[in-house]
Amino acid sequence: MTPRMTIMETPNMNTDCPRSADLSAYLDGELPAPARAALETHLRGCGVCDEHLVALTGLRRGVTALGQETVGFDLAPRLRQRLGATPAPALPWWPRPWGWLPLSFAATATVVIGVFLGSQLVRTTGTTDSSAPAMALFDPIPPGGICLSARPCHLQGKS
Amino acid sequence: MQGINAVSGTASIWIGAPWCRPVSPSMRELPDHECVALYQRGNRDAFEELVRRYQDRVYRFILRMVGSREEALELTQDTLLKAFQNLRQWRPEALFRTWLFQIASNTAIDSLRRRKHMEYLPIDVNDELVDPGAGPERLLQLSQRCRNLEEALAKLPHDFRQALLLREFEDMPYSEIALALGINEGTVKSRLARARAMLLALCRQNEGTA
Numbered sequence: 621m622t623p624r625m626t627i628m629e630t631p632n633m634n635t636d637c638p639r640s641a642d643l644s645a646y647l648d649g650e651l652p653a654p655a656r657a658a659l660e661t662h663l664r665g666c667g668v669c670d671e672h673l674v675a676l677t678g679l680r681r682g683v684t685a686l687g688q689e690t691v692g693f694d695l696a697p698r699l700r701q702r703l704g705a706t707p708a709p710a711l712p713w714w715p716r717p718w719g720w721l722p723l724s725f726a727a728t729a730t731v732v733i734g735v736f737l738g739s740q741l742v743r744t745t746g747t748t749d750s751s752a753p754a755m756a757l758f759d760p761i762p763p764g765g766i767c768l769s770a771r772p773c774h775l776q777g778k779s
Numbered sequence: 780m781q782g783i784n785a786v787s788g789t790a791s792i793w794i795g796a797p798w799c800r801p802v803s804p805s806m807r808e809l810p811d812h813e814c815v816a817l818y819q820r821g822n823r824d825a826f827e828e829l830v831r832r833y834q835d836r837v838y839r840f841i842l843r844m845v846g847s848r849e850e851a852l853e854l855t856q857d858t859l860l861k862a863f864q865n866l867r868q869w870r871p872e873a874l875f876r877t878w879l880f881q882i883a884s885n886t887a888i889d890s891l892r893r894r895k896h897m898e899y900l901p902i903d904v905n906d907e908l909v910d911p912g913a914g915p916e917r918l919l920q921l922s923q924r925c926r927n928l929e930e931a932l933a934k935l936p937h938d939f940r941q942a943l944l945l946r947e948f949e950d951m952p953y954s955e956i957a958l959a960l961g962i963n964e965g966t967v968k969s970r971l972a973r974a975r976a977m978l979l980a981l982c983r984q985n986e987g988t989a
Contacts, residue, residue, distance in 0.1 A: 641972035644968070645971075645972070679979060683928065695859065696831065699830060
């Protein structure tokens with residue numbers, strides 16, 4: 621059995637050696653089955669690679685043990701404050717089935733009001749006498765006039 | 780004070796400050812994507828659960844990227860804030876964790892770039908990190924080893940360090956690291972191998988000079 625070694629005792633290994641990348645991936649369980657089998661065969665006959673794998677395993681243990689720090693308090697209240705009083709729903713409004721409702725109501729109301737006002741106008745226009753004083757301002761004959769001519773008669777010396 | 784259990788819809792009672800109210804046990808069992816869906820419907824418990832799940836993990840990752848506890852705390856908050864503000868951009872096809880660490884990684888790198896010089900202060904090794912049951916000599920040895928490892932980690936190029944931290948702290952598969960860092964899996968493999976080889980060499984160097 622290979623004796624366990626510390627990082628200090630591990631023989632140096634060329635970092636560019638393809639086996640170095642494979643050993644690292646082997647440690648992570650990321651080598652495909654054929655490559656893994658080939659490397660395991662190699663490891664049985666290569667002391668240097670075997671020792672490097674032992675060192676990598678020890679290194680992993682050491683690094684994993686480092687990650688113990690904590691924030692020390694709950695960040696949620698601070699974040700909620702920064703995000704706003706309540707977390708804003710992040711879903712876009714349109715996929716919701718009720719998302720169209722206010723828009724539909726507004727559109728329907730606009731059409732109904734438009735139709736109602738339009739019909740009122742048509743009805744008013746149809747029943748109004750064109751000679752009524754209120755509308756006479758817009759007639760070709762001004763109120764009180766009898767001449768169809770656009771120019772008043774007295775301006776032409778007919779008075 | 781009364782609240783509604785987000786999952787079952789039943790009423791629950793809690794005593795104490797609102798931010799101390801316990802998150803329902805069933806919420807803790809929900810996968811991330813379901814918590815996100817609940818949060819998107821305005822559920823506050825889901826928000827608290829997601830923050831509780833990730834605040835320390837994101838903090839540890841950022842701490843080892845920037846080296847300063849105060850800055851790491853600030854950047855952790857920024858990361859979580861960005862994540863919750865931009866949840867619309869997250870797609871359930873990707874893991875929430877991958878997406879969150881992608882933001883954490885970008886936030887840390889941006890902060891490092893903003894610095895005039897890329898100085899990294901190795902983190903002080905707390906005695907609490909070392910097994911309290913060990914004898915004094917062993918304690919000293921372990922503490923020294925941790926300090927050496929922290930110093931060595933601090934000297935790694937940050938693209939190598941990122942990959943290594945995601946692998947060792949988060950136990951991410953290569954495919955997920957690749958997504959989080961925006962690189963391909965082959966690059967992840969080579970970065971990890973080189974990071975480990977460099978770390979071994981630096982540790983040897985440190986232990987030799989200690």
